[in-house]
Amino acid sequence: MANIVDSAAKAGNLTRLLQALEVTELIETLKNPGPFTVFAPTDEAFEKLSEETRDALQDPIKLKRIIAHHIAFGDVRKEDLLQTDEVTTFENSVIAVDASSEGIKLNNANVVAPEIVVDNGVIYLIDQVLFPALVLSE
Known part of the structure; x- marks a missing residue:
């Protein structure tokens, strides 16, 4: 198996996330043994x-907070998400988890593919970018 970064590169639809990880210098972190969970x-x-939000993402400090909000420590599997109502992120904020018969929601984002288990954790593909509270208004 590969690590989170290598697996994200192979996925083919995570290029913007990988660019953001590179800019924020979090890419090396996700090559470490971890384990980590990435809501990608x-x-x-x-x-x-x-366009306004994309402009705000040009600020490296805000971008780093936003990207760190998509990473959790530990190997959080689907079974774990089904038994909790929140996950604490690398950025030290919380993502709400809502698991129902329709699937798993993380805040307002839907998990759109089965978990991808890798050597140093797990990746979930999601259909929205998650934002920690107040990050765009700062």
């Missing part, structure tokens, strides 16, 4: 953002 917005999720 697809390229399509980034494309849904408004």
